[in-house]
Amino acid sequence: MPSLTSVLGVLDPTSDRAVFRQIADALREAIDKGRFREGDKLPSETELVDHFGVSRMTVRNALSLLQQEGLAVSEHGKGVFVRPRPPVRRLASNRFARRHRDQGKAAFTVEAEAAGSRPEVDNLEVKEERPSQDISARLGSPRKVLARRRRYLLDGRPVEFATSYLPLDLARNTPIAQPNPGPGGIYARLEEMGHRLDHFDEEIRARMPSPAEVRTLQLASGVPVIHLVRTAYDVEGRAVEVCDTVMAADAYVLAYQLPAN
C-alpha cells in the first residue's frame, strides 16, 4: 500500500493557488494517472485532513470541486469514489427510419437487448393537455395536444425521460392514445392513418439538470443532461409530433451521418 504522499504529493505553501484547489489538483492527477480507478474509493476526508494538515472544510471544498467536474461521487456513510463511467447508449440518426421500424418491440427495447442490457419503461402517462408555448409553436398552434410521457431505464438505472406531443385532433380516439400504441410505435400508427412521414428535425442542447430532473433520472452531481427536441413532419409539411427528450449525458452518444453535398 503506497503512502498517501507518494500518490498525492504535498502542498506548495509558496503557491498562490488556493489550498483546496491544490488538493483537488492532486486528486485529479492521481485519478488521471490511474492511481485511482473507476469505482475506487478515494482517501476519506479524515485521511486527507491528516495528510495535508488542513481543516475538513478545505478538504470538502476540494472534493466538491471534483464532484462538480463529474470526476467523483460521494456516498453517505461509505466514502467518495471515482465516478464509474456507465456504458453509453449510442443513438444513431437513422434509428427512426422506416426500414428500422421494428414490427414487434419498441426501438429502445430492441437496442438495449442487443447491447446486453435489461431495458425497462415506466412512468407511463398518456393524457390530453394544453401545450406549452414552445410545443404549441412547433406543432402549428393546436388548442390541445395528446401528451405521452415515459421514462426509460437500463439495468435499473433511469437514463432518459421523454414526452411526445401530438395535435389532439390527430391523435384522439386512435391507437396513439392508448398506453401501448402497438408494433412499430406511434410513427407506424401515424403512417397507417395517412400521415406518411417525410423528415425529422432534431434540436440538441446540453445543460445542467433541474432539481426535478435530478430526481427523475437519479443523476449524480456533475452530470449534465442532453435535451433533444425532435419534430416529425409528414409529406404535406405538417408537424405531426414533437418528442421532447431529456437524457443523462453520461449514458449517451448521439451519432449522425450527413451527406456532403
Add this chain to the structure above:
Amino acid sequence: MPSLTSVLGVLDPTSDRAVFRQIADALREAIDKGRFREGDKLPSETELVDHFGVSRMTVRNALSLLQQEGLAVSEHGKGVFVRPRPPVRRLASNRFARRHRDQGKAAFTVEAEAAGSRPEVDNLEVKEERPSQDISARLGSPRKVLARRRRYLLDGRPVEFATSYLPLDLARNTPIAQPNPGPGGIYARLEEMGHRLDHFDEEIRARMPSPAEVRTLQLASGVPVIHLVRTAYDVEGRAVEVCDTVMAADAYVLAYQLPAN
C-alpha cells in the same frame, strides 16, 4: 422595493429538508417567477444571512447549489447574479454541405455576421504530431497527422475550441498545412486534391469541462460542454479528416434534419 420576506419567504423549521436547500429553493423559485431576472443581482450573502438567520457558510452552500445548476454566477467583489443566457448559435447539420461552402470567408465568420455578432478566431496552431489512439483509429492508423487548432469567439467571448486532424501523407506540403487554407476551407482544398467528400459522421457527447477547458472557454461553473467529433469520408470510403470540437453548451443549439425513410 419589496421586502426580502415577500420575495423569498421564510424557513420551515419543521421541514427535514436541509436549511441550505430550503434557501436555494426559495431563490430558485424567485428566479423562476421572474422576481429576479437575467443579470439581476441576488441579495448579498450578508443580507441572506440576516434574513434567514443562518450562518454565512449555509448561505454560501445554497448559492453554490444555484451556481452548479447554472442558474447563478458569482463575481468577486460585486455580488451573485442571475446568469444571463447568452445568444445561442445554431449549428445546422448541412453547414458543411458543398453548396454552402462559401468561397470567401470561413463558415463561422459568415454565420456570426449574419447573426449580428462580431466573430474572431485565435489561438491558431498548425503542427504535425503523433495522433492519440482515438484519432488514429478514426483516421485509419496514420503514423503522423497534421493538427489544426483554433478557438472561436463571438463578441469577445470564447465559444468553441476545435482541432482538425488529417493524415500527414495527405496534408503535408499542401495549402491545408498553411495557417489560412484559403477560400472554402480545408474541405474545398481536399476536394481540389481529388478527395471528393461523400459524407460526415458526427458523434455528440455532453459533459462537464476539464479545468483546461474552463480556462480556454472562460466557462462559468454550471455550464457543460458539448463535445462533437466529426469524421469526413471521401467517396472512396477513406476517412480524410477528424474534427474534434468542444463548445460552450450555453452558446449552442445543434440542429439536424433527417429523412424518414
Add this chain to the structure above:
DNA sequence: CTTGCCCACTCGTCTATACGAGTAGTGCCT
C-alpha cells in the same frame, strides 16, 4: 476639476468545532 486614497461592501479562503445520519463489521445474547 482631477487625481488618488480610503473605506465600505462584496465574495473567496480557511480554521475549529459540533452534532446528525448512513454503513458495515464485531461480538454478544438468545
Add this chain to the structure above:
DNA sequence: AGGCACTACTCGTATAGACGAGTGGGCAAG
C-alpha cells in the same frame, strides 16, 4: 445459527470567527 445492539468510520449539515482580495463610491488633497 440467527438476530440485535454496539461501535467505529464515513459523509452531511450547521455554527462562529478570521483574514484576504476585488470593486466602486466618496472624500480629500493637489
